[in-house]
Amino acid sequence: MLKHLLVAASLSLAVCSPALAQGVSPAPAAKSPQASPKAKNVILFLADAGGVPSVNAASLLGYGEPLKLHIQTWPNLGLSETSPVDLFVSDSANGMSSIMTGVKTRNGVISQSPAAVRGKVDGAPTKTLLEYAEQRGLRTGVVTSEPITDATPGATYAHSNDREKWGEIFPQAFAPRFGDGVDVMFGAGRRKIGEQLTARGSGFDQLAKAHDRPIYARLEEASPTNARPVVVADQIDVRAAALRALDLLQSSPKGYLLVIEWDAHTDDPRKGLQNIVDLDKLIAEIEGRVDLKDTLLLFTADHSFGLQVDGGRRGEPVLEGYDAWKAAGKDEDVVRLKNVMVNRSHTGEEVVALATGAGAERVRGYFPNTHLFQIMMDAWGWKPDAVN
Numbered sequence: 429m430l431k432h433l434l435v436a437a438s439l440s441l442a443v444c445s446p447a448l449a450q451g452v453s454p455a456p457a458a459k460s461p462q463a464s465p466k467a468k469n470v471i472l473f474l475a476d477a478g479g480v481p482s483v484n485a486a487s488l489l490g491y492g493e494p495l496k497l498h499i500q501t502w503p504n505l506g507l508s509e510t511s512p513v514d515l516f517v518s519d520s521a522n523g524m525s526s527i528m529t530g531v532k533t534r535n536g537v538i539s540q541s542p543a544a545v546r547g548k549v550d551g552a553p554t555k556t557l558l559e560y561a562e563q564r565g566l567r568t569g570v571v572t573s574e575p576i577t578d579a580t581p582g583a584t585y586a587h588s589n590d591r592e593k594w595g596e597i598f599p600q601a602f603a604p605r606f607g608d609g610v611d612v613m614f615g616a617g618r619r620k621i622g623e624q625l626t627a628r629g630s631g632f633d634q635l636a637k638a639h640d641r642p643i644y645a646r647l648e649e650a651s652p653t654n655a656r657p658v659v660v661a662d663q664i665d666v667r668a669a670a671l672r673a674l675d676l677l678q679s680s681p682k683g684y685l686l687v688i689e690w691d692a693h694t695d696d697p698r699k700g701l702q703n704i705v706d707l708d709k710l711i712a713e714i715e716g717r718v719d720l721k722d723t724l725l726l727f728t729a730d731h732s733f734g735l736q737v738d739g740g741r742r743g744e745p746v747l748e749g750y751d752a753w754k755a756a757g758k759d760e761d762v763v764r765l766k767n768v769m770v771n772r773s774h775t776g777e778e779v780v781a782l783a784t785g786a787g788a789e790r791v792r793g794y795f796p797n798t799h800l801f802q803i804m805m806d807a808w809g810w811k812p813d814a815v816n
């Protein structure tokens with residue numbers, strides 16, 4: 429694992445100094461990291477499967493023109509390479525684990541070293557950014573449109589050799605390795621998580637009682653006086669949940685980490701692209717509520733997806749023919765609309781990382797997704813533990 433850390437570190441150095449590599453003096457703006465303003469807070473926005481082509485198409489869907497998303501106005505951009513240690517194409521488990529821990533692993537594995545064998549053998553737990561933040565007394569929050577135990581949110585707070593083990597993943601939020609664990613958890617998946625807990629002889633009620641922490645079934649049920657609410661709902665209003673989480677975390681004297689995931693798989697192209705448009709609006713709203721002098725906002729994806737805009741003209745809906753496709757109810761590997769083709773699969777090309785605020789200037793060039801972990805650690809001025 430140390431070897432992987434070293435590889436990641438040397439890769440980071442390489443991408444951090446493209447000018448040096450070419451024998452050119454660095455620009456004056458690129459001073460030593462110590463000279464940069466430190467972030468107190470970090471908000472990571474994760475469009476799950478929201479690759480470059482989907483970001484482009486979301487602007488076309490939402491606004492009829494390219495480059496109309498709010499995030500497309502952000503000053504700093506890089507391309508983040510998402511593969512696991514052994515394959516070309518990543519799933520959410522490896523993708524998010526790499527971002528959260530700085531260590532690439534295997535598909536299906538949640539924040540464990542690549543020594544893990546999915547479903548069979550544990551790897552060493554790799555310490556997550558959320559755990560670093562908890563250890564340092566920051567407040568932390570995870571908000572997702574998906575089940576709170578899904579691979580992407582799971583990789584922020586849990587360690588497991590298999591992303592499917594929800595009954596094992598969820599209770600880890602209540603038995604943290606650092607600090608008091610995730611302070612604010614808003615996600616979906618109530619029925620299936622409940623079933624998996626029951627299969628292990630546990631349940632929402634037992635967990636809540638054992639840890640003196642209610643697990644609400646709806647966002648509206650969470651008591652306004654509860655500073656550390658957990659909501660596991662059937663469905664989550666991501667905007668309402670994210671703004672509420674932000675309200676709660678912003679009272680933290682030492683700062684906070686907030687991770688907001690919104691699904692952007694385009695198996696259903698309109699659903700996935702509309703989610704990106706809605707996430708982008710939420711990001712603009714949140715940007716208006718934070719101080720960019722002490723807060724880093726970072727947008728990225730855990731892996732890309734096989735959507736392409738391959739035709740159409742301005743003024744025409746990008747998803748021309750969608751309604752007919754939807755009505756036909758076909759479940760095929762490839763969706764062929766007039767202007768858009770979707771190969772309904774994760775894909776291997778780099779995803780965009782966009783940033784603004786404190787520490788955003790480090791987001792540039794091509795880099796492995798593990799570099800995003802380093803960027804967020806650097807923004808706070810933190811060094812990773814020698815052995816993860």
Ligand SMILES: [Zn+2]
Pocket residue numbers: 476477519520521523580730731
């Ligand atoms: Zn994913």
